[in-house]
Every structure is written in structure tokens, then in C-alpha cells.
Amino acid sequence: MSDDVTVVVPAYNEAGRIGSTVREFVERYPVVVVDDGSTDGTAAEARAEGATVIEQPENRGYIAALQRGFRAASSEVVVTFDADGEHCPRDIPKLVEPILADDKDLVLGARQTIPRPSERLLNRLARLRVDVSDSGTGFRALRRSLAVDLELDTACTCGTFVLEAAANGARIGEVSTETRSVAKPRGIAWKHGRQLFHVVRYLVR
Secondary structure: OOOOEEEEEEEOOOOOOHHHHHHOOOOOOOEEEEEEOOOOOHHHHHHHOOOEEEEEOOOOOHHHHHHHHHHHOOOOEEEEOOOOOOEOHHHHHHHHHHHHOOOOOEEEEEOOOOOOHHHHHHHHHHOOOOOOOOOOOOOEEEEHHHHOOOOOOOOOOOOHHHHHHHHOOOOEEEEEOOEOOOOOOOOOOOHHHHHHHHHHHHHOO
8 A cells, every 4th residue: 555645535425436436446545535524324435445534523515625634644645536436546646656756746637528617617717827728627636735735715626726736836737537427416516606706816816
């Protein structure tokens, strides 16, 4: 098992998916699942597969779960991974290697397609400052020292995660990754309206 990398998985009501997600990489990497106030069996399912589980008593949102996971990790590199299993664990080494080689501080796992029009708009704006194709991906590797310094004081991470990292002087890269179809409803992301304000705030700094 790698001591250099910890996989952080924020999860909210992912019972039925989180177990198989954790199972794919728990033998290779320490896994921290942050159960963000789930009302189903997410925590028990992740724990049964060997993950370290941190349970937040109430739902505080994706960013708060990420930050809790960053603080819990003790490795040099942290990988963020979506609980629904959309990403492929075999791509983790591609994200991690440039950081361990001291070439990058943050590496994004770019998806083949960005599903929501609002997310594509935020991405186009973020590209005015940082030349990456998928600034809203939930699949990333970054130095823990960078991770714990990020304030992430925004509505979500779309666009602003990379913009804040760039403002902190991070060397940012990107690799193409595979995604898998997940049977999960995607509602309208109303938070992207608020997030537009935050992206513009970073751009005019």
C-alpha cells in the first residue's frame, strides 16, 4: 500500500455505490471517506470495505467534506475521488506521478465531457486564467500542503478550485481520464448561479 497517497472520498447518501467505489482501490491506497451527514448506510458500507470513515453529524456540503478529508490525510499527496464511481481508479497513478516527481502541485483528471451547460460556462471563464479543459472535475491529485491551505470559500469547486490554487502559486497540470456511466439523477445545479459570482471575483483580483 502506498504511504505517499491518500484517497479522500466525500460522500452523501451513496449507499449502494460507495462500497464498490472503495473496494476498487482500498488495497492500494489509504482511503478516507467523509460521510457528510448521510441518512442511509453510506458510513457502514464504506467502513465494511476497509475505508477510514469520518462522520459529519449533519450535511455541510461537498466543500466542507473535502476540507475535513484534507485535514485527516497524512500523506504527501491527496487524491479526491467522487463517491459514485464515475471515475476509474486505474487513472490515479497518472495524476499522482507529476506531483511525486515535483513537476506539479495540482493535477486534474479531465473528463471526456462536461455534463451541465452551467459548468461548461464556469469552465470557460476559469480558462481565462488557467489553461485546463476541465476545471470542475472532482478527480484531482494535489499536495496536502496546498490542500489544507485552500480556503474554498465559494458555492462549489467548479472553476474556483483551480483559480485559488493558481493564486497560491501552484503548478497546475491536467491528464485525460476515463469516466463511467453512473445511474444517478442530476438535478439543476442552482449553486452555479452563485458560483459565477465567485469565479468572476477570482478573475478580477
